[in-house]
Amino acid sequence: MAKATLGIIGGSGLYDLPGLEDMRELDIGSPWGMPSAPPREGRVGNARVVFLPRHGVGHRHSPSDIDYRANIDVLKRVGVTDLISLSACGSYREELPPGMFVLVDQFIDRTFRRQSSFFGAGCVAHVPFSDPVAPNLVARLARAAAAERVPHVVGGSYVCMEGPQFSTRAESVAYKAMGASVVGMTNMPEAKLAREAEICYATVAMVTDYDAWRPHEGGAEIASILDVMRGNGDAAGRLVARLAQDFPEEHEPCPIGSDRALDFALLTAPAHRDPTLVAKLDAVAGRVL
Template sequence: MSHWKLGIVGGSGLYDLPGLENVRKQAVETPWGAPSGELTQGTLNGVELVFLPRHGPGHVIPPNEINFRANIAALKMAGCTDILSVSACGSLKQELPPGRFVVVDQYIDRTKSRVNSFFETGCVAHVSMADPVCARLAGLAAEASEAAGAPVTRGGTYLAMEGPQFSSRAESALYRSWGCDVIGMTNMPEARLAREAELPYAAIAMVTDYDSWHETEAAVDVPAVLQVMAQNSHLARKTIARLAEIVSDRERTSSPQGIETGLDTAIITPSASRDPHVVKRLKAIAGRIL
């Protein structure tokens, strides 16, 4: 039976996982610097988990200053086979009220100041992002959320904004006109980097508010977000426990999108032209092919 090792990237309000056994904390340094915090490794319902607080312990790192490359590299270096992102988001649709869990399947990336690739001058690669999440892992995440008692929507487009400010009303209306479902500040470039690291990635976006488009609801602010987040975080912890329980007796099969071998056809720079210093760094996330 193929081995699971789940990386959990916890966002706002999710800083620990009750029930984790054989807990050990590990400070990690990657070729791209230190991740947001120590990795917490342990076993939950018989499955190995690695937990990373996206904003650092105590929520001290704003979304536009997260070292996404270090976070994904740290999980790859820890031996994770898959990554589940759990984060707060705003809703852009009436039918997705606060408290709803949306298992994302598409992204529109409106971030602008973040380094969004491990690859650089000296070694160029172009991975496919046509289907940006792992369909297998997303299905399991939805199943686990439902089993935990959360109201779940399977599939949805996540608009990734730069932040840290919330949207203007005009921006919120624009994103609604594009057909987006939820809006958040953290899933990009996280999903892009996971794909480059050949790690299947799925995301649960937990709705806390209606952003700023809603005519009868107050515009989003931190107190309102925190109030909903407490309940969402409780269900998120139950979801992760149920996910571990679900996969504990299931064979881990490869992603239907072939994510684990995605770099086979992505690296365009010939071996003889690659910068050895860049390649040395990249081996932390692409050692299989380099």
């Protein structure tokens, strides 16, 4: 079994990880581009943890401009086996108020400007993605949230919109009618790329507002969202600390095969693979290449 390394991607308002001890910044590059920031390695309790602020230090990158491939690639290169995405989001449900943490289990991808795969012409692969989050990670997050008395629910669908503008009222009403739970701008293609890299992935969608579907109310407003973010950030720090405290030293095999997603995914015959692309896939797909 592989040694477990817990990766944390911090979303809006989360540019540092409280409690990260013996921290050092890793000088590591990616053939896919520049990550949002150099990953920071340290320990939380006995767990090895690698933290990466999704938007960069000082929130430099908009959702559409993040190099998601570079972020996932560098996390794979430094040994991350299990990845938690902390993400601010809007809610489509009255029972999911600001301050609620939603451990989503499905995604609806409405992005259109982003590179969503490591593979392509010269090395084609199709990974299974019907169940996009790792159930072991969700179960551990739920136990940690309960122990820290962080309001949370397990399950729900996350709509990932392109942004950077917030939703129109018509969009908000439509996605609510579809049965979605929350809306955000960053978990796609992040979750897809994590699956291609055989990293177990789970999302903590931290509700900041009710988006724009409620009648006779304004939509998402950044001032009020920032106020909620501060409280959510404190709760997220406690959640991660508790999660790391109980995290196993050895990586647990994923019951849905997140960590073996490439076993049968590569379709391009070895003799026809593009050597330039194959070289870029050394970290992501080295196990099967």
